[in-house]
Amino acid sequence: MISCFYKLYYLFKPMLPRRVQISLRRLVARWKQSRYRHSWPIDESAANPPKNWRGWPGDKKFALILTHDVELAGGQEKCLPLMELEKRYGFRSSFNFVPERYPVSKEVQQILRSNNFEIGVHGLYHDGKLYQSEKIFRQRAEKINRYLADWQAAGFRSPSMHHNLAWLHHLNIKYDLSTFDTDPFEPQSDGVATIFPFRVQNGLPEKNYVELPYTLVQDYTHFIMLKKTDIKIWQEKLDWIVAKGGMALLNTHPDYMNFNGNQFKPDEYTAAYYEEFLKYVHTKYKDQYWNVIPKVLAAFWQSRF
Numbered sequence: 001m002i003s004c005f006y007k008l009y010y011l012f013k014p015m016l017p018r019r020v021q022i023s024l025r026r027l028v029a030r031w032k033q034s035r036y037r038h039s040w041p042i043d044e045s046a047a048n049p050p051k052n053w054r055g056w057p058g059d060k061k062f063a064l065i066l067t068h069d070v071e072l073a074g075g076q077e078k079c080l081p082l083m084e085l086e087k088r089y090g091f092r093s094s095f096n097f098v099p100e101r102y103p104v105s106k107e108v109q110q111i112l113r114s115n116n117f118e119i120g121v122h123g124l125y126h127d128g129k130l131y132q133s134e135k136i137f138r139q140r141a142e143k144i145n146r147y148l149a150d151w152q153a154a155g156f157r158s159p160s161m162h163h164n165l166a167w168l169h170h171l172n173i174k175y176d177l178s179t180f181d182t183d184p185f186e187p188q189s190d191g192v193a194t195i196f197p198f199r200v201q202n203g204l205p206e207k208n209y210v211e212l213p214y215t216l217v218q219d220y221t222h223f224i225m226l227k228k229t230d231i232k233i234w235q236e237k238l239d240w241i242v243a244k245g246g247m248a249l250l251n252t253h254p255d256y257m258n259f260n261g262n263q264f265k266p267d268e269y270t271a272a273y274y275e276e277f278l279k280y281v282h283t284k285y286k287d288q289y290w291n292v293i294p295k296v297l298a299a300f301w302q303s304r305f
Contacts, residue, residue, distance in 0.1 A: 019266050022224065029185055029225040036184040041217055041237045043182040046193045047244040050305065053196075055245065057300065060290035062242045064281060065212065065249040065297060066093035067177060069122050069157060073102040075255030080108065082254050083117055085271070089278045094294050095254075096122035096157050096177070099147040109151065118293040119151050120177070123159040131162045141170040148172055154295040155212075157251075161186045165200050169207045175298035176200070177251070179213040185221045195246030197301045210298040212249055215241060219252040223269035231277050242285060247297075250277075 033040075056063055066086065070076050079095055086093055095112055097104045099121060109119050123130055124140045124147075131137060144156070148171065156168070157177035168176050175197075182191040192198070195215045201208045216237055222228050234250075241248045257271040258264050281289060292300075 022266055026225055026227070029221065032184045033226060036182075040182050040184055041233055042240050043191065043193060046181040046191075046195050046215075047240075047246065048194070049245065050196055050198065052305075054304075056290045058290060061285070061288040062245055062290070063247040063249075063297060064091075064289040064291040065247060065294055066091055066291070067096065067120075067157070067214070067249065067251045067294065068093060069096045069159075069251060069253050071098065071101075071122075071126065071253055071255045075253060076102065076105060076108060078254035078257060078259060080111060081259050082257065082271075082274075083112060083115060085275055086278065087115065089282045091278060091282075091291055092116055092118075092293050094118035094120050094155065096120040096155075097151075098122045098124070098126045098159070099144070100124055101126045113152075116293070118153075118155070118295055120153050120155040120157060120294070121147050121151065122157050126159040128160065128162075130158060131164055131167070134164075134167055137164070137167050138170055141167075145172050154298065160188075162188050165211065166202065168200070168209065169202045169204070171209075173209050174302075175210040175212050175294055177212050177214065177249075177294065179211055181213050181215045183214075183217070183221075185225065195241055195244060195248075197247060197297065199301065199305055208302075210301045212247070212294055212297065214249045214251045215246065216248055216250040219269065219274070220256055220267075223273065224256060224267050231273055231280070234277050235280055238281065242288070248289075 070079060095117060112119060121144055124144055130140060154174040155177060156171055156173045161178055163178040179192045181193060181195050183189060192213050197210050197212050199208060200211050217233055222233060238248050252274060256268050258268040259271045
């Protein structure tokens with residue numbers, strides 16, 4: 001369920017200046033950080049592996065999945081610089097675009113695909129109304145399915161991490177990315193309490209899909225809401241996931257990354273933080289991680305379980 005605060009927030013959001021939106025969310029974030037300090041960023045109960053778990057391919061210690069939600073046209077303009085940054089360290093990731101919020105560039109998508117990155121669908125309008133009723137969801141699902149087919153996309157992520165896993169069977173997807181192990185800062189903050197993927201079934205095998213919860217704090221929460229100026233939370237959570245042999249799944253937003261080092265907007269942070277994280281993984285855990293795009297991990301999970 002979405003909290004009363006967020007219902008009011010989404011109602012009045014279009015009328016609020018961006019700085020006011022951020023200030024309100026920062027107030028709530030500081031309160032939640034104190035209240036949930038015993039279950040965030042690490043929830044010890046989330047470490048239990050699935051039954052009959054035999055480990056990751058190649059005897060890797062952990063899986064590393066990098067994902068990006070492209071909120072607006074400005075974020076789309078940063079996708080290729082972000083792609084080049086990840087390629088520099090040998091990583092691959094997925095980019096999720098909002099079909100009808102801004103003109104989505106087929107050229108950008110093609111360049112990403114040609115470099116072995118993945119394309120996914122991120123809602124439809126990003127207006128906070130996708131889950132208002134199952135009727136609305138099913139109506140929009142028809143359009144979303146057309147974009148999934150047109151973009152050759154296997155995966156979906158809901159805007160603002162709203163979710164109803166039963167309704168997602170209306171989508172023609174192989175995996176979903178709309179949940180998390182623990183994250184009290186999200187509008188719908190019911191975590192799934194696992195750092196492993198899991199299958200979602202409804203009796204129709206062709207509609208089964210794999211849920212891939214994110215397990216590292218989102219960049220917007222980390223750098224904009226909580227105003228952190230280092231990557232300590234990312235490092236500590238990653239180290240814990242590695243020790244437990246789980247899946248480290250990170251969601252970042254090119255919209256909020258600043259690649260030029262100046263003229264920072266209120267909702268931007270330096271891309272150097274993300275590069276520092278990539279360096280940390282690449283150096284400390286060299287040859288120990290299984291970094292694949294989400295559809296590869298989903299296919300592995302379906303075949304294994």
